[in-house]
Amino acid sequence: MIDHDQVQAALSARLDGEPSPLDDDVVDAHLTGCAQCRQFQEEAVALSRRLRFIEPADGGMAPPDLSELIIAGVEPEWRRTANSRMVGLAVSRILLIVAGLIWVVWGVQLLGDAGGLTPVSDDGVVALDSDPRTASLLVDAAAFRLSLALGLFTIAWKPRLVSGLVTVVAALWTFMFGFVVRDLVLDTVAGPQLVGLGLLLFTAVGMVWTWLNHHGYVTLRAVWRELAAKPV
Structure with a gap:
């Protein structure tokens, strides 16, 4: 009720x-x-x-409409920021594609080297001087490079997915940097190690730049403020 x-x-x-x-x-x-x-x-x-029917105290004059003035003052700055982000995102996507192509070329080269280590005779028998263990390592290295290239191409196509791979690449670079430092101390470092370290760093920088241009630097400042905030 x-x-x-x-x-x-x-x-x-x-x-x-x-x-x-x-x-x-x-x-x-x-x-x-x-x-x-x-x-x-x-x-x-x-x-x-x-x-x-109550009249305003100021004689009934409505307050001025400032919306157009506010929009006129904000829009140019917004357009400049948006254009800057679009240009930066386009450049970073191109860099990711270039890095991906380099990884693809390197992976294909390793596959070719692996095939040369396991020659097969006309009878289908592997030669005695073959090195299947090294060939297997080269195939694994090629698979890593081709997989990384596929990830870079995917990010260049869908930049919003960069967050899922940038931490993996950063971790790979950190471990590789440690191994390179060790080999430098032992005087056993090889040229391909330095090339791989530099290319991985180039890839990580391109991915971070893509993330910043896609999400905006405002997000980075907000994260920094949260990290630097003092507990209440």
């Missing part, structure tokens, strides 16, 4: 143009037999009419 508060709340919502919690038929039926709610309705309607 409905009470006076529910009916009066429905009447207020009706006057304000808001959705009523009760059907109009239910409210009207209640009003026919309730003097208290009819009085509430009359007072609410009278108050609404008085408020509608």
Whole structure:
């Protein structure tokens, strides 16, 4: 059973143009037999009419519309920022494609080298001087490079996916850097190691740049503020 508060709340919502919690038929039926709610309705309607005709203290002048002025001041800066991000994102995507092509070429070269280590005679027999262990290592290295290239091509196509791979590449570079430092100390470092380290660093920088241009530098500043914030 409905009470006076529910009916009066429905009447207020009706006057304000808001959705009523009760059907109009239910409210009207209640009003026919309730003097208290009819009085509430009359007072609410009278108050609404008085408020509608109250003139502002400044003589009825409406405040100036500043929306166009605000938009005119903000839009040029927004356009410059958006254009800068679009150019930066385009350049970073090109860099990712270039890095991916380099990884593909390197991977294909390793596959060719692996095939040369396991020569097969016309009878289908592997030669005695073959080196299947080294060939297997080269195939694994080629698979890593081709997989990384596929990831770079995917990120260049969908930059929003860069967050899932940038940490992996950063971890790979960190481990490779440690091994290169060790080999430098032992004087056993090889040229391909340095090339791989530099190419991996180039790839990581391109991915970070893609992330910044896609998400915006505002996100980076917000993350920095959260990290530097002091606990309350």
